[in-house]
Amino acid sequence: MSTLILEEITETTGAMVNDFDAERLTADEHLPDAVSEALETFGVLIFPKLNASDEALVRFCRKLGTLIDFSHLPPETAEVMEISFDPSNPNAEYFASNRFWHIDGLLDEIAPKTSILTARVTSETGGETEFASTYAAYDDLSADEKELFADLRVVHTFEAVQRMTYHDPTPAQLEEWASRTVREHPLVWEHDSGRRSLVLGATASHIVGMDVDKGRSLLADLRDRTTGPGKVCRHSWSEGDTVIWDNTGLVHRVCDFDHAKPRVMHRSTVAGQEKIK
Numbered sequence: 001m002s003t004l005i006l007e008e009i010t011e012t013t014g015a016m017v018n019d020f021d022a023e024r025l026t027a028d029e030h031l032p033d034a035v036s037e038a039l040e041t042f043g044v045l046i047f048p049k050l051n052a053s054d055e056a057l058v059r060f061c062r063k064l065g066t067l068i069d070f071s072h073l074p075p076e077t078a079e080v081m082e083i084s085f086d087p088s089n090p091n092a093e094y095f096a097s098n099r100f101w102h103i104d105g106l107l108d109e110i111a112p113k114t115s116i117l118t119a120r121v122t123s124e125t126g127g128e129t130e131f132a133s134t135y136a137a138y139d140d141l142s143a144d145e146k147e148l149f150a151d152l153r154v155v156h157t158f159e160a161v162q163r164m165t166y167h168d169p170t171p172a173q174l175e176e177w178a179s180r181t182v183r184e185h186p187l188v189w190e191h192d193s194g195r196r197s198l199v200l201g202a203t204a205s206h207i208v209g210m211d212v213d214k215g216r217s218l219l220a221d222l223r224d225r226t227t228g229p230g231k232v233c234r235h236s237w238s239e240g241d242t243v244i245w246d247n248t249g250l251v252h253r254v255c256d257f258d259h260a261k262p263r264v265m266h267r268s269t270v271a272g273q274e275k276i277k
């Protein structure tokens with residue numbers, strides 16, 4: 001039986017994993033179950049100064065599920081995506097939107113289950129990552145709201161999130177954004193586990209069948225309530241920290257930092273198995 005020494009961060013989100021040695025990633029056969037169980041409860045697990053290699057992290061993550069292949073992206077490791085604003089990084093343009101609350105992969109057919117992020121080079125100031133529970137957000141709704149929202153559906157688009165960064169897009173940007181898949185999701189996700197969470201974030205464009213402005217203000221209100229005081233787990237990175245989170249039960253974002261200075265994060269992502277329904 002694998003035991004994690006956990007220290008709760010906020011009432012609803014996050015736990016620090018103390019006294020944890022990187023060797024356990026590959027040596028402890030019960031660790032994947034212990035991590036999955038802790039993620040279900042806490043949403044985010046922070047392993048301070050773990051200093052694990054990409055290889056050890058990938059070997060561990062494979063035990064959590066199927067890793068998404070990033071081999072179309074730099075760097076060389078197919079299961080590790082490098083997140084940086086280095087001009088040579090072809091995705092740097094899109095990483096700018098990471099500063100808005102979002103769930104990864106809502107435009108994919110199935111959103112990823114688990115994300116694993118490690119700080120390789122940290123910014124001098126800023127660049128913290130914040131998390132807030134979308135399970136707690138659902139639980140906090142009034143009974144009337146739960147009834148009202150049960151059948152609402154939300155359209156998610158790439159354009160919605162990009163417009164938050166690029167307020168005056170070029171025709172080429174608009175054309176590229178329009179080529180991306182549009183997804184419609186329920187506002188309330190009833191998970192296979194029976195738990196319910198809200199499906200929110202920067203990709204949310206409008207609510208089906210509702211006046212666009214009215215729908216947007218409802219979505220903004222729900223986002224603000226989800227991420228209100230006392231509900232956010234904020235992690236200030238040190239090099240070598242690894243954070244694992246349940247992408248299906250949280251929104252997250254990165255805080256501002258100087259993009260001209262180096263900041264390098266390595267991410268691996270475990271594919272989801274459950275469609276949002």
Ligand SMILES: [Fe+2]
Pocket residue numbers: 098102103104252
């Ligand atoms: Fe993200």
